[in-house]
Amino acid sequence: MIADYFVVRGRSLRIDDLYRRGGIYEYRNGVNPRALISLAVGVIVALAGVVVPGMRWVYDYAWFVGFGLSGAVYVQLMQGTEKG
Numbered sequence: 001m002i003a004d005y006f007v008v009r010g011r012s013l014r015i016d017d018l019y020r021r022g023g024i025y026e027y028r029n030g031v032n033p034r035a036l037i038s039l040a041v042g043v044i045v046a047l048a049g050v051v052v053p054g055m056r057w058v059y060d061y062a063w064f065v066g067f068g069l070s071g072a073v074y075v076q077l078m079q080g081t082e083k084g
Contacts (some may be wrong), residue, residue, distance in 0.1 A: 003071035006077030008078045034077040053065075 005011060017023030027033070046066045049059025058065050 003074045004078065007071075007075045034081070035074060038070045038074035038077060042066035045069055048058045 005013065012034075014024060017025055017033070045064060046058060046062035049055045049057065
């Protein structure tokens with residue numbers, strides 16, 4: 001949500017579309033698949049620190065790594081796809 005608001009949509013919010021069916025914030029059955037993919041990437045990379053001993057620092061800083069990586073992946077996946 002942070003990457004979408006600040007980066008993808010440039011701090012622009014259409015209040016009416018938040019509550020409208022078919023608005024710019026409605027995705028496939030109410031779920032944005034690109035957001036789920038970016039979340040999964042952040043979680044998988046953070047959890048890799050548990051499995052790979054040399055990457056333990058990734059797990060130790062999972063909040064920051066997951067936030068940054070998921071945000072970057074989301075921005076890349078959403079390039080040119082914003083509706084409206």
